[in-house]
Amino acid sequence: MIYALIISLIFFFMINVPIAIAIALSSIVAIVIKGNIPLLVIVQKMFTATDSFPLMAVPFFILAGSLMEFGGISKRLVDFANSIVGRFSGGLALVAIIASMFFGAISGAAAATTAAIGSILIPAMVRRGYDRNYSTAVQATAGTLGVMIPPSIPMVIYGVLTGVSIGALFVGGIIPGILVGCSLMLVAFKIAKKRGYKGDEKPSLKKVFETFKEAILALLMPIIILGGIYGGVFTPTEAAVIAVVYGFLIGFFVYRELKLKDLKDILTNTVVSTAMIMFIIATASIFGWILASEQIPQVIASAILSISKNPIVIMALINILLLFLGTFMETIAAIIIVVPVLMPIISQIGIDPLHFGLIVVVNLAIGMVTPPLGVCLFVGCSIAGITLEDITKAVWPFLIAMIIDILIITYIPAVSTFLPKLFGM
Amino acid sequence: MNLFSIVLDRINKTIEWIVSGMLIVMVIVVFLQVIFRFIIMSSLSWSEELARYLLVWISFLGASIGVKRKAHIGVEAVTTFLPERIKKVVALIATLSAMVFFVVVIIWGYKILDVVSNQVSPAMEINMSIPYSALLVSGILMFLYSIENFVNIIKALKGGGIA
Numbered sequence: 001m002i003y004a005l006i007i008s009l010i011f012f013f014m015i016n017v018p019i020a021i022a023i024a025l026s027s028i029v030a031i032v033i034k035g036n037i038p039l040l041v042i043v044q045k046m047f048t049a050t051d052s053f054p055l056m057a058v059p060f061f062i063l064a065g066s067l068m069e070f071g072g073i074s075k076r077l078v079d080f081a082n083s084i085v086g087r088f089s090g091g092l093a094l095v096a097i098i099a100s101m102f103f104g105a106i107s108g109a110a111a112a113t114t115a116a117i118g119s120i121l122i123p124a125m126v127r128r129g130y131d132r133n134y135s136t137a138v139q140a141t142a143g144t145l146g147v148m149i150p151p152s153i154p155m156v157i158y159g160v161l162t163g164v165s166i167g168a169l170f171v172g173g174i175i176p177g178i179l180v181g182c183s184l185m186l187v188a189f190k191i192a193k194k195r196g197y198k199g200d201e202k203p204s205l206k207k208v209f210e211t212f213k214e215a216i217l218a219l220l221m222p223i224i225i226l227g228g229i230y231g232g233v234f235t236p237t238e239a240a241v242i243a244v245v246y247g248f249l250i251g252f253f254v255y256r257e258l259k260l261k262d263l264k265d266i267l268t269n270t271v272v273s274t275a276m277i278m279f280i281i282a283t284a285s286i287f288g289w290i291l292a293s294e295q296i297p298q299v300i301a302s303a304i305l306s307i308s309k310n311p312i313v314i315m316a317l318i319n320i321l322l323l324f325l326g327t328f329m330e331t332i333a334a335i336i337i338v339v340p341v342l343m344p345i346i347s348q349i350g351i352d353p354l355h356f357g358l359i360v361v362v363n364l365a366i367g368m369v370t371p372p373l374g375v376c377l378f379v380g381c382s383i384a385g386i387t388l389e390d391i392t393k394a395v396w397p398f399l400i401a402m403i404i405d406i407l408i409i410t411y412i413p414a415v416s417t418f419l420p421k422l423f424g425m
Numbered sequence: 426m427n428l429f430s431i432v433l434d435r436i437n438k439t440i441e442w443i444v445s446g447m448l449i450v451m452v453i454v455v456f457l458q459v460i461f462r463f464i465i466m467s468s469l470s471w472s473e474e475l476a477r478y479l480l481v482w483i484s485f486l487g488a489s490i491g492v493k494r495k496a497h498i499g500v501e502a503v504t505t506f507l508p509e510r511i512k513k514v515v516a517l518i519a520t521l522s523a524m525v526f527f528v529v530v531i532i533w534g535y536k537i538l539d540v541v542s543n544q545v546s547p548a549m550e551i552n553m554s555i556p557y558s559a560l561l562v563s564g565i566l567m568f569l570y571s572i573e574n575f576v577n578i579i580k581a582l583k584g585g586g587i588a
Contacts (some may be wrong), residue, residue, distance in 0.1 A: 020488070
């Protein structure tokens with residue numbers, strides 16, 4: 001039965017059946033072969049998986065990000081970032097990374113971050129004479145910060161799956177996100193300096209203050225979200241709905257760039273993006289149920305633990321597996337399939353599930369910019385009008401930096417757990 | 426465009442309006458829940474349940490829009506390297522496979538209504554077949570949209586054109 005499950009899953013993936021449906025089909029094949037389980041379980045599991053209050057944070061964070069983007073937030077974040085780091089060599093590249101970090105603190109998705117900031121900054125970098133491939137590589141890798149810096153949709157999913165506090169994951173993501181952001185800036189700066197990409201003139205203090213004042217309402221948002229969750233005032237879902245209302249009010253009444261006629265598209269696109277994720281969650285719950293009832297995670301755990309019991313070796317293997325999955329598979333699907341399988345190993349070698357959550361999210365985020373497949377690569381390329389081969393040449397230095405980061409995050413648990421512990425989460 | 430496609434487009438447009446409305450209601454309901462707890466200091470009993478059932482409906486109706494827009498993500502690692510014609514044949518098999526799943530959702534999505542129709546939800550006390558019928562409705566929609574996709578691929582195969 002288990003072979004039928006795996007082989008049919010690979011087959012349906014190969015012929016490009018959508019992930020959610022491929023997972024469902026392979027589960028159906030397994031259930032039919034097993035013979036004694038009614039197919040009613042399929043619709044039953046799909047319903048209970050989507051009938052969830054914590055998962056409501058997914059549409060709310062997508063909607064909040066989208067409202068803020070249409071409401072003119074991304075432009076203001078870019079202006080503010082420009083007034084801080086625009087003066088240095090490769091200034092605009094640094095702006096792209098800082099602005100993506102700011103945007104990541106509002107949005108929970110990487111592709112959205114790449115698109116929102118990239119559509120402003122990739123053309124701006126090219127106009128300033130930066131190499132097009134370099135500009136795109138900077139923005140695509142910076143976009144992954146969208147899922148590392150809280151809020152983060154993959155963290156919500158991980159929390160729902162494992163029972164780890166979503167609030168603690170959010171707080172835990174702050175230092176890893178900043179670490180990755182800084183290392184990307186370092187690489188961008190070194191390359192820019194070598195190639196002689198000059199920065200802007202140093203802006204006056206007045207200018208810095210003005211752009212800060214324009215962006216302050218956007219910058220307050222993460223404080224409301226994280227502060228509310230940390231203070232125990234809101235659940236993550238409630239914080240997300242506050243973000244939606246806040247984003248709407250600012251875009252509509254303060255910045256006045258949000259138009260009623262955009263609203264229908266914003267809403268429909270939010271629903272479709274949500275449904276893509278929820279549909280995978282729905283069908284993966286059948287798949288996961290089969291795996292669990294056949295005790296597959298335990299079998300895999302003992303197989304891996306028979307190779308080595310050394311946590312350092314095992315974590316290295318798991319990192320390689322996650323990077324590979326992240327490259328070839330959609331992030332949410334990868335989390336749902338692989339996390340339940342790996343959990344028994346993690347608990348046996350004594351890794352904190354909170355720490356592991358951040359390892360998973362950062363690894364899969366790197367997968368979004370690892371050629372030949374990666375959602376941020378695709379978004380970046382389509383904005384810049386370049387091919388996958390072009391960006392592949394330029395993205396390597398950034399990837400190497402990110403892989404060093406993931407090693408740091410893996411082997412120094414405090415990077416992820418220090419802040420949550422400090423706040424007693 | 427033939428009548429079948431026109432009707433499907435109409436249905437899909439209507440569904441898009443419905444899910445947008447549902448999303449707005451979901452935002453308002455959860456927001457009210459927060460407001461009630463903090464400002465009026467009393468909890469609503471029904472808000473969480475209503476929001477959850479809306480999420481179920483949004484997820485499955487949204488998935489049908491995804492099928493219509495061909496927005497569901499697949500693994501293109503292998504099929505990208507196939508020649509055009511074979512790619513279309515593979516797409517045909519993939520669409521047929523998906524349709525098998527939709528039929529399963531339709532049949533058992535209908536059967537489960539029998540099981541749950543004598544239950545009522547804990548808070549709002551509505552018949553449980555109301556939230557559960559999201560699966561049946563979405564199954565039917567996705568099946569219909571797949572027929573359209575299937576016919577389009579066949580046409581492209583015959584004409585040698587681009588789907």
